[in-house]
Amino acid sequence: MDENKRNFLKKGTLLGLVGLVNSIAGKEKFIHLKVATNYLSGTPSFKLPPLPYAFDALEPFIDKQTMEIHYTKHHQAYIDKLNANPSTNLDYRADDISNCKSVDVSTSPLVRNNLGGYFNHGLFWTLLKPNPKTESNLAEGKLSDAIRKDFGTFDNFKKEFSESAAKVFGSGWCWLIVKDGKLKITTTPNQDNPYMKVAAEQGNIVLALDVWEHAYYLKYQNKRTDYIGGWWNIINWKKADELFNTK
Numbered sequence: 001m002d003e004n005k006r007n008f009l010k011k012g013t014l015l016g017l018v019g020l021v022n023s024i025a026g027k028e029k030f031i032h033l034k035v036a037t038n039y040l041s042g043t044p045s046f047k048l049p050p051l052p053y054a055f056d057a058l059e060p061f062i063d064k065q066t067m068e069i070h071y072t073k074h075h076q077a078y079i080d081k082l083n084a085n086p087s088t089n090l091d092y093r094a095d096d097i098s099n100c101k102s103v104d105v106s107t108s109p110l111v112r113n114n115l116g117g118y119f120n121h122g123l124f125w126t127l128l129k130p131n132p133k134t135e136s137n138l139a140e141g142k143l144s145d146a147i148r149k150d151f152g153t154f155d156n157f158k159k160e161f162s163e164s165a166a167k168v169f170g171s172g173w174c175w176l177i178v179k180d181g182k183l184k185i186t187t188t189p190n191q192d193n194p195y196m197k198v199a200a201e202q203g204n205i206v207l208a209l210d211v212w213e214h215a216y217y218l219k220y221q222n223k224r225t226d227y228i229g230g231w232w233n234i235i236n237w238k239k240a241d242e243l244f245n246t247k
C-alpha cells in the first residue's frame, strides 16, 4: 500500500469515527458518514444527499417539475463536477465538508462553485417543510425570540429578508446568519455561502433561500418576489431553530 492510499484510509477511519460519534449524538451529520464510507471503500465520491420529501411535497409554492429538475439535475451537476475532478477536490474531502467552515475555496473556482452548490442545496432542502398548512408559518422556539429581539417584529424581519432576496443581482442566495451573537441578513453571489472565507459577511447559517432563476422560473418566470412570497409558507422553522441553537 503506498503512502497516499494509507493516508487516505487513515483519514477515512478518522472521519468514520467522527461521523459515528456525531450520529450517536443525534446530530444530522450523515454527510460525514457518507464521505467516510466512500474513503474506506477506496472510491471516494460526493453523493446526492437524500431529499427528505417527495418532489410535489412543496406544492403549490414550489412545483413538482422545478423541484425534480433542481434536485436531480442542478444539485447533481455540482456533485458530478466535483467527482470529475478528483485531483482538485481530494484534499478538500479531508476537511469538514458538511459545514464548509474549514475550506479555503479562494484558490479554486471549481471547488468554490461546486462545493458551494453541493453544500448549499443539501442544506436548503432541509430548510423547506413539506405539506404546507393553510395557517401562517411562523418562526419557532428561541429563534423566534431572537428574531423579535434583533428585528423588532417578525413582520419587519420578513420584509427585510424579502427585500434583500429580491435585490440579489443575477444568481445567488439570501441568508439569515448569526454573527457576533446577533441575527443578520446577508446575500452571496453564485454558490458562495457565509461559511466561506471569501464571503463579505461570515457567520453561522440559520436560513437559506436560493434565488437562482432555476429555483423558480418554470412556475414564476420573472416574478422572483412571488417566489419569495411563497417561500415563507414552506420554511422549516424547526430546522432553522435547530441550526440557531447548535451554534
Ligand code: MN
Pocket: 070, 074, 121, 210, 212, 214, 215
Ligand atoms: Mn439552486
